[in-house]
Amino acid sequence: MTEEQTAPDVADGADNCKKTARRRWPLVTALVVLFALFTAGGAAAGATIGYADSLSGRLLPGTTIAGLDVGGQTGDEALETVQDALSDQLSRRIVVRWQGQRWQTKARKLGAHTNARDIIAEVAASQQGLTWQDWARLRWLGDRADTSAVVDVDYRRRAVRRFIASIADELDLEPTDATMSVDGREISIGPSAVGYQVRRRNAVDALLDSLRGDGGAVSLRVRTLQPEVLEEAFAQVLLLDQSDHRLTLFLDGVRASQWIVATGTGDYPTPPGQYHVELKRYMPTWVNPAPDGWGKDMPDSIPPGPKNPLGVRALNWNAPAIRFHGTQAIDSLGTDASHGCVRMSNKDVIELYDLVDVGAVIVSQS
Incomplete structure (x- = not known):
């Protein structure tokens, strides 16, 4: 090869190298970018995994229970937070009132308790099983769980019954x-x-309704029991003292009138005991009470008039054939002379008739 031929060939080779290098730059750049992205992605993935690990066993951000932010807390920490917030309600004073009297106790003595532990466990369970994408959104996009749960405070009915029973035993x-x-x-x-x-x-x-509601003082519900016998039952009392043949009228417990009477004989005694006036008879007809006995020589009946043995008035006892009645035989007053009835002068029996009502109490003392 001549020198003239060698110089152009070298120049051509250099140009080719430059062209090859220019063609490779985009590939290199792409590889560098891919490497950077891979490195960043790995770092992000690692950070996401680390974030998920940091919240393992903890409630997610944005979790509120009983109105309290418990995100990032463990179940035990969240329970303590909720219990601290509700401690006043669980320890508050309970008042029951009736007619100026008050009985007090504490909510805890009535079995005050919450379902906080169960609620926290339910919330924690609902936040399990998150995907990698869920964790990534929480870590990098600021997503929040937005989980909200209510905690109820309730009371033990048995404890409330015991408290009410203690008041009832007193009242x-x-x-x-x-x-x-x-x-x-x-x-x-x-x-x-x-x-x-x-x-x-x-x-x-x-009490349970009040505890579960506004929790104000409760007015005790008490039934008033009326006595069967009132003082009015003894507003009129006739006391017969057979030993001295006196009949005394008491009005509202106070001696009001007294009369001399005749009572039954030994064979026909006036019965002792407590009785009441059963019937008031104006100008009574006498009906023979013993037509086969002491009245066998007398008529079956005698109409009102001077010969009537009952006189002008009669007040029957609630005892067979016994009554207060008038008589013409006023000389028998003060003695045992009748067949069991109580004789009075016609004047006195009229006075008695006007003073007492049916139902007046009779106490006969022998």
Whole structure:
């Protein structure tokens, strides 16, 4: 090869190398970019995995329970947060009132409790199984779980029943009937009194409703029990003292009138005991009570008039054939003279008739 031929060939080779280098630059650049992207992607993936690992066993960001942000907390930490927030409600004072009386207790003594542990467990379970893409969005795009759960506070019905029962044991009271007692020729009347009975089931329901609602003081529900016998039952009392043949009328426990009477004989005694006026008879007709006995020589009946053995008035007892009645035989007053009835002068029996009502109490003492 001549020198003239060699110089152009070398120049041509250099040009070819330059052309080849220019063709390879895009490929190299692409490889560098791909490497950079791969490196960055690996770093991002690693960061995402690290982020997911950091939240392992923890609630996701954006989780609120009972209105509290518990994102990033473990279940135990979230439970402590919720319990701290609800501690006042769980320890608050409970008041029950009735007629100026108050009974107090604490919510915890009524079994106050929450379902916070279960709610937190449910929320944690719902946040399991996230994909890599889910974690990436949380890590790089700022996504949040936006999970919200409510915690309920409730009470043990059995504990509320025990509390109400303790109040009822203090308040429950049987009603007291009015009473009457006789001491010689005097009577005394014991007053009646109402009783009380706590409506336990209604009280338990009302207290639970209040606890689960606004939690205000609860008015106890109490039934008033009325006595069967009131003082009015002894407003009129006739005390018959057979030993001295005196009949005394007490009005509202106070001696009001007194009369001399005749009572039954030994063969036909006036019965002792407590009775009441069963019937008032104006100008009564006498009906023979013993047509086969002591009345066998008497007519079956005698109409009102001067010959009537009952006089002008009669007040029947709730005892067979026994009554207060008038008589013409006033000389028998103050003695045992009748067949069991109580004789009075017609004047006195009219006065008695006008003073007492059906139902007046009769106490007969032999």
